[in-house]
Each structure stands twice: as C-alpha cells, then as structure tokens.
Amino acid sequence: MELRPYQQEVAKAIFDSILLGKGLTFSVEIARQGGKNELSAHIEVLLLTMFIAKGGTSIKCSPTFKPQTLISMTRLKDRLDEFGYDGIWQAEFGYIVRLGAARQVFLSADESSNVVGHTADILLKVDESQDINQDKCSRYKDTVTDLSDERIDNDLYLI
Amino acid sequence: MTEKKPIGAPRGNQNARRHGFYSRVLDEAQKLQLDQAREVEGIDEEIALMRVKLLTLMSEHPQRLDLQMQAFTTITSMVRTKLHISAGGNRSLKDAIAKVLTDIAVPLGIKAFIQ
Numbered sequence: 001m002e003l004r005p006y007q008q009e010v011a012k013a014i015f016d017s018i019l020l021g022k023g024l025t026f027s028v029e030i031a032r033q034g035g036k037n038e039l040s041a042h043i044e045v046l047l048l049t050m051f052i053a054k055g056g057t058s059i060k061c062s063p064t065f066k067p068q069t070l071i072s073m074t075r076l077k078d079r080l081d082e083f084g085y086d087g088i089w090q091a092e093f094g095y096i097v098r099l100g101a102a103r104q105v106f107l108s109a110d111e112s113s114n115v116v117g118h119t120a121d122i123l124l125k126v127d128e129s130q131d132i133n134q135d136k137c138s139r140y141k142d143t144v145t146d147l148s149d150e151r152i153d154n155d156l157y158l159i
Numbered sequence: 160m161t162e163k164k165p166i167g168a169p170r171g172n173q174n175a176r177r178h179g180f181y182s183r184v185l186d187e188a189q190k191l192q193l194d195q196a197r198e199v200e201g202i203d204e205e206i207a208l209m210r211v212k213l214l215t216l217m218s219e220h221p222q223r224l225d226l227q228m229q230a231f232t233t234i235t236s237m238v239r240t241k242l243h244i245s246a247g248g249n250r251s252l253k254d255a256i257a258k259v260l261t262d263i264a265v266p267l268g269i270k271a272f273i274q
Contacts, residue, residue, distance in 0.1 A: 002262065002266065003263070003266065003267075008266060008267060011267050012267050012268065015267060015269055019269070042263055045259060045263065046259060046263045046264060046267075046269075049255075049256055049259045049260075049264075050264075052256075083255050083258050083259050083262070084251055084254050084255030084258055085251075085252075085255045086251075087251070088251065088252055088255065089200075090200040090201055091198050091199070091200050094195070094198045
C-alpha cells in the first residue's frame with residue numbers, strides 16, 4: 001500500500017528529523033479515516049528496517065491498551081507480514097515487536113499503567129495525544145529525557 | 160399467522176467459543192496461559208527452558224547421565240531447528256528489505272537506508 005502525498009509529506013519531515021538528528025517535535029492532525037494509523041505503521045516498518053542491524057527503540061503510546069494499542073500492534077504485524085517479514089519479526093512480552101536488533105514498543109497511557117522503564121532512542125509517538133492525561137504525557141517525556149537525554153533523535157506527537 | 164421468532168442465539172452456535180479445538184480439555188487458568196503462549200514467537204524460550212532443566216538435572220541428579228544426555232540431545236535438536244528456520248529466513252529477509260526500500264524509502268527520498 002503506497003502512502004498518499006499528504007502522508008508522504010509528514011513521513012518525509014519526520015525521517016528528515018530522525019536521520020539528521022534534529023530532534024524536532026511534530027503534531028500531526030489528519031481527518032478521520034484519513035490514514036493516520038496507516039502512516040504510523042509505515043513509519044514503524046521503515047524504522048524497524050533501518051535500525052535492524054544497529055538497533056534502537058521506538059515507542060508508541062496510545063490512550064488505552066484495549067483497543068487502541070492492540071489495534072496498532074496488529075496493524076504493524078500485518079504490515080510486516082505484507083512486506084515479507086513474516087516469520088522474521090518477533091513479539092516480546094505481548095507489547096514489543098522486534099525486528100533484528102530494532103524494537104517497536106507499544107505502551108498505554110491508562111491511568112493505571114506504568115510508563116517508566118523504556119527508552120525511546122529513535123522516536124516517541126503519542127497517539128491521540130488530546131485524549132491523554134497531560135501528567136501522563138509529561139511522564140512519557142520525562143522517561144525519555146531522564147534516561148537518555150543525549151540519545152533522543154526525535155519526539156513525534158500524532159494527534 | 161407468522162411464526163414467533165425465538166429469542167437469543169440459536170442452539171449450538173459458536174459465538175462464545177474463544178479458544179479453539181484444545182480448549183475443551185483446559186481449565187480457566189490454562190486458557191489464559193494459552194492466550195499468552197500464542198504471543199510467543201520462535202523457540203528461543205523453549206531452548207532456554209531446556210537449558211535450565213539440564214542444569215537442574217546436573218545439579219540434583221549428577222549420576223543420571225542418561226537423563227542429562229537426553230536433555231542435551233533435545234537442546235541440540237531444538238538449536239538445529241532454530242538455525243534451520245533462520246537460514247530459510249535469510250533469503251526472505253533480503254527480499255523484505257528490498258521491498259521496504261522500493262515501496263517506502265525511495266518514494267520518501269530516503270538515501271541513508273540501513274543505519
């Protein structure tokens with residue numbers, strides 16, 4: 001599935017920031033059914049491929065584990081299979097998808113969830129960030145900043 | 160006169176069926192474990208588990224060389240299976256990377272592909 005021009009525009013800006021180490025933050029607003037999650041899955045597939053040897057972690061957090069996080073994970077797994085990675089990617093602990101040395105971590109921003117303990121050294125995405133408690137958002141950012149301030153390449157907020 | 164439509168799901172329907180063929184012999188705790196087991200990919204965990212079992216055997220039954228050899232043979236077989244799976248995956252890995260490159264990276268103008 002090819003990205004549409006407006007999706008490509010977003011992806012180009014994000015990868016430009018990641019590859020050049022600009023560390024920018026993006027807020028992306030796309031109309032319902034406009035392909036926001038598809039764009040997200042494509043970005044994840046490309047990042048997992050690019051960092052397959054070097055390794056690294058991207059984190060995507062959604063307001064709830066069920067259904068949003070589960071839907072995101074399923075979509076990524078489906079895309080990986082479609083691109084021919086079936087039998088190559090691995091699931092870890094029920095919320096991580098690993099391809100070689102690269103990992104995509106899926107976290108929930110439920111009030112009860114614990115977001116401490118992961119480091120987003122490639123990309124941090126917040127899905128539906130308008131629905132996520134601001135304190136929780138800050139904790140996500142704190143988690144990344146506290147643990148690896150010098151390693152942050154990019155923060156992305158997908159709204 | 161029209162026949163009265165029965166209330167509820169038809170008899171014998173499979174709406175509540177969640178765990179498939181083997182669920183009939185599992186208790187509730189095991190059904191939960193079955194869900195977790197579905198998430199496991201590859202056989203790394205099984206290999207690691209067998210290694211722990213072998214270690215336990217060596218520690219607790221040092222004289223049972225027969226059992227230790229059996230565990231060792233099983234581990235060898237599992238590792239061989241894992242390597243066989245990996246070898247088959249190398250070709251498809253190249254193809255998959257090429258597809259991501261042509262379908263996603265090139266349209267985005269990304270040149271520094273693999274980091």
